[in-house]
Amino acid sequence: MAIETEKLVYVVEDSVSSGALYCSYLEQAGYQTRHFTDGHSALLGIKEQVPDVLLQDVCLPDISGLEVMRFAKERSDIPVIIITANSSIEIAVDAMRLGGFDFIEKPFSKDRLMTSVKSACEQIRAEQTKQLNQPRSVASSGKPKTVRDHFVGDSVEMASVFQLLESAARSKASVFVTGESGTGKEVCAQALHNASARAAGPFIAINCAAIPSELFESEIFGHEKGAFSGAVSQRIGAAEQANGGTLFLDEICEMDLNLQAKLLRFLQTASFQRVGGQKLMHSDIRIVCATNRDPASDVAEGRFREDLYYRLNVIPVQLPPLRARGNDVVVLAQYFLREKSAANSKHFERFTPEAELIIKKYSWPGNIRELQNVLEKIVVLHDSDKVDESMLSSLNDNIIPLRNNNTVSSAAIDSRNNLQSPQSGIQGFQNIRPLWQIEKEAIESAIAQCDGNIPLAAACLGVSASTIYRKIKAWESGQH
Numbered sequence: 001m002a003i004e005t006e007k008l009v010y011v012v013e014d015s016v017s018s019g020a021l022y023c024s025y026l027e028q029a030g031y032q033t034r035h036f037t038d039g040h041s042a043l044l045g046i047k048e049q050v051p052d053v054l055l056q057d058v059c060l061p062d063i064s065g066l067e068v069m070r071f072a073k074e075r076s077d078i079p080v081i082i083i084t085a086n087s088s089i090e091i092a093v094d095a096m097r098l099g100g101f102d103f104i105e106k107p108f109s110k111d112r113l114m115t116s117v118k119s120a121c122e123q124i125r126a127e128q129t130k131q132l133n134q135p136r137s138v139a140s141s142g143k144p145k146t147v148r149d150h151f152v153g154d155s156v157e158m159a160s161v162f163q164l165l166e167s168a169a170r171s172k173a174s175v176f177v178t179g180e181s182g183t184g185k186e187v188c189a190q191a192l193h194n195a196s197a198r199a200a201g202p203f204i205a206i207n208c209a210a211i212p213s214e215l216f217e218s219e220i221f222g223h224e225k226g227a228f229s230g231a232v233s234q235r236i237g238a239a240e241q242a243n244g245g246t247l248f249l250d251e252i253c254e255m256d257l258n259l260q261a262k263l264l265r266f267l268q269t270a271s272f273q274r275v276g277g278q279k280l281m282h283s284d285i286r287i288v289c290a291t292n293r294d295p296a297s298d299v300a301e302g303r304f305r306e307d308l309y310y311r312l313n314v315i316p317v318q319l320p321p322l323r324a325r326g327n328d329v330v331v332l333a334q335y336f337l338r339e340k341s342a343a344n345s346k347h348f349e350r351f352t353p354e355a356e357l358i359i360k361k362y363s364w365p366g367n368i369r370e371l372q373n374v375l376e377k378i379v380v381l382h383d384s385d386k387v388d389e390s391m392l393s394s395l396n397d398n399i400i401p402l403r404n405n406n407t408v409s410s411a412a413i414d415s416r417n418n419l420q421s422p423q424s425g426i427q428g429f430q431n432i433r434p435l436w437q438i439e440k441e442a443i444e445s446a447i448a449q450c451d452g453n454i455p456l457a458a459a460c461l462g463v464s465a466s467t468i469y470r471k472i473k474a475w476e477s478g479q480h
């Protein structure tokens, strides 16, 4: 408490009355404040003394708010909270990408303002603690904690991802992770959380594809006892559980439009009500969301709200597929081989050069999850110190080998393009069944063998449970 009450906050807001109001809220909570009504006087003030936190409007009468932010950040990497009107939200998003800490939209409540400033002060405190502890942690662990610690692989292709995550870790900005299934989107969200000032807080993950739409609101915002039939006791939702930490919303594009509106309101106000509740609750969370779809086309087709997408996509992170990560595939294969070998008391140590070549050439449509599963199977089924070509024969049966790192063989593409619709059948090939039918049967058989346990069936099939839920949904709606 003592640290927060000593903090100096500069308020840069051209409206005299609004600025005075923000200052009075802050002073009531014990912060010291200075109010500037234009950009130039703010620059002079910063030159004289850099504040601990800068709270600033992006639209100023003389210069751009971004210039004030840049000027302050050149002197000291302080948290900058951007105030924005709905019409200037694009500038606010740019400011976040340039290192802003948080942005709040006018009109906002006192609570929204105080939550943001408090969270900025917590970030300062966490950074100070990190700096104090660094010599000790460097000595004990060999290097300070970064997002890279949670990822195996160090390809050039991933370097820009790491850089983006490192800067995102220092703010409260929403992060939108896209990438094919199994590329490590959840690993990414967890890494971001662990490297941020919120690391000591909770990390709550929700899979939007796995929750029936009628339970979704309660899952995120909780409910009061008796709110609906079946609500036998009060339930704390994910938004409340994640207070002070990170809420990871996986498969966000599966979220129902109705709930998207509620999530948007929550992002704008940082407040919500439990289902059936009257009380306005507040929660200070960072949202990380992910999808393996193309969110922009979901927006274009009206399945995803554009305004929500805008707020979530402040820091976009695109995870490259495994086949585009250069030598990472070999590094990851070696890592999983050692890990699975130790877990199964086996003695695998390496790959033969031929096996390594197959691993490099395979397209890995299931990405890292598939690689992990293939190696686990090999370790369980064989006893040796090396993985050879024969152990990877299942890959040869099922794959379209890559000509080079990123492109599928053009002969394979040509033959696909020449196919007629599977239902129509091609003369002389009636025994060949559509792939979706075979896939559906394989999935249904796995679910039956696992007594209806979809996550277990998904694990056995080497895909995520959300992939199965998505396919079931598609079959139900007559798509495949």
Ligand SMILES: Nc1ncnc2c1ncn2[C@@H]1O[C@H](COP(=O)(O)OP(=O)(O)OP(=O)(O)O)[C@@H](O)[C@H]1O
Residues within 6 Å of the ligand: 150, 151, 152, 153, 179, 180, 181, 182, 183, 184, 185, 186, 187, 188, 250, 291, 292, 368, 369, 372, 463, 464, 466, 467
């Ligand atoms: N760089 C990495 N290093 C080590 N393990 C990884 C890495 N990336 C992913 N994994 C592992 O691969 C598996 C899949 O990762 P994750 O669940 O994060 O993928 P995803 O992209 O979220 O998948 P989906 O879209 O299907 O939900 C997990 O077991 C994860 O631990």
